[in-house]
Amino acid sequence: MIAAGWEFANRLLGRGDATIAVPPLDGALKPNQMLEQATPLFECAAPEDLATDGARLFLADGPRLLAIQGGAATEVRVFEQPISALACMPGSGLAVALGGREVRIYANLADPAPRATFATGFSAVNALSPTREGMLFSTDGSTTRGVHEWASDLMELGRTGRVYRLDPADGTAKVMANGLHYVFGACAFGEGALVSESWRHRLIFIGRDGATRIVLPHLPVYPSRISPAAAGGYWLTAFVARTLLIEFVLREPAFRERMMAEIDPQYWIAPRLSSGASFKEPLQGGHIKTMGMLKPWAPPRSYGLIIRLDPQGLPLYSLHSRVDGSNHGVVAAVEFGDDLIVIAKGPGRVLALSLASLEKEFGA
Template sequence: MLKQLKRARDRFFGTGEADTSVPVLDGPLKPNHLLENAEVFFQAPDLEDLCVMADGRLVVASGMTVLCVDPTGCQQTIATLAEPVQALTAYRDGLIAATRGCLYFIGGQLDGKQYQVTTSASGGCINAVCEHPEGAVIISEGSEHYPQTEWTRDLLSTGATGRVLQYWPDNDQLSVLAHGLKYAFGAVVDEQGHIYTAESWGHRIVRVANGVSSSMCQDLPGYPSRLIQAGDGGYWLTVFAPRNQLVEFVLRETGFKREMMATVDPKYWIAPALCSGQDFIEPLQQGGVRQMGVLKPWAPARSYGLVVRLGADFQPLYSLHSRVGGRHHGVTAVAEFDGALLVLSKGANKVLRLSLSDIK
């Protein structure tokens, strides 16, 4: 009874669960054009993730292939899997490529090893993997109900079935470190062995320990995803889509959401996207004013490009942007390589290159 009264009060005053406000981009998150004006390092179809191996080689997931890319942008295929690659990480002297629910070990002493992580109804929703200093593999799984390609459906369904897993390749032991997360997306381990993930629908970064998740950075203006350690301390965080008040309002209207998902093509749902501006009937266009064919950068954002530099305490220091109307949206991965920050824009299927010295 008290919950019903609180819910009614929140809806009347627009507070609590009914609050549709979104944090503004200001301070360390003040908009700029660094991502939009960045050099295009290389392009490939269906880009998803990238990482740097222990021997210094850059590897990139492109559809069902794993590419090795040299500092000039030349590509060479080193593996082709039966399903699209959804996550990559360097592991010991080799590489791990993850598909929907399976890990593939490429190169090194474990070359050719495979492990089926999940048998969930979705077929698996692995979206990030990383190596733990003690030899385990840390895995984030966004949803038990929907595959990675249906992330908007999980968002609109108020999904909270994300998990963080730990796998020991030497004895094939798998354990669940955390569950019930609002779309776990990303995995990173600090020098002390503490494990962190981004909780996308919770707009925060959490530390996972003993089955409990504690917030390290919260109330982000977008949906966070993969994060990596920065070479000089701290972290790089990717934000793959923006929040806006219309979507926040729709998320609270259960009946409308159900009817929309049942009757409307998913690409026209009122939901975030990895890219936008390519279809004249997609939502949110009435919120922007076009002059001389240019969409104003302060218009409501359906897609956006954002990378946030975090300190060791996970607080934002500065950020890199591709604003509304830009091309380099849907950022899902970053890596430091050859003195530069490489930024993967899944929305544009491009890898961007920014000199680390210029950013600083």
């Protein structure tokens, strides 16, 4: 009863979950052009995720598993479904999520059959990450939408995300938390996992007992995959950005229902991994060309962002591809050798940034 009263008051006054305010990109999130200045390694049709064990670097490109070496990619294996997530396991093992509905763990990539398979109850597995005990964290973004239907889940205010802990030794899959607002990324953090809860724009900690706490709230973006940094801390990707217009649409159920029923999904008032390719795209308020130029500070329909976090999960600095850039839809970033390797899914690019240059630029 009390909760219902607070919800009514928030809707009446436009505060709490009812506010359409978006935090500014400022402080550690101050915009720059670092992702636009990154070195392009190559382009591919459907880059999705990266995984490394320090000695090898793998890339998921649709159903193809590629090994990256010396700025070139070599096909290692082709699966019968698109790869939706990757993770390197201890030893020479590799975990692969296929179509968002199945997770296979291979002891060796040459093995024809997986060491363990998890295929019960998954709908949108979008990230995998090994635990310190040799198990695997898995984020299942939604139980009602597939792995590539994230925009629909956002427009439906989805809150069916789940975090699993998979045990290859006995084949068990334990739900650590459910009822989350689209989870997209996890990484070992203390005695549990650091998890991206995308539609609530925050990072949360989930303990082994399922207890949760907020680590980083009120982000101006929708966070996604997380990977560890060798110097301590983490790299957090953000696959799309928030805007006032989209926040307003999310609070108008009648409009959203008609939009989803009558309009082609690529033209919804919703975030995208890339934008600017069609005149049919909805106007985004200030996201209009002025004197033939799209201003970098215009409201973004698509954006590129990576946030460097400290060991406590707090931002140190960030790397941007702004509205007038093209390296948008950043879904994965991992350290490999002397570089940070990045997937900009919007243009289908794999990028590299020198870790030494980032240290020099930001002093962290």
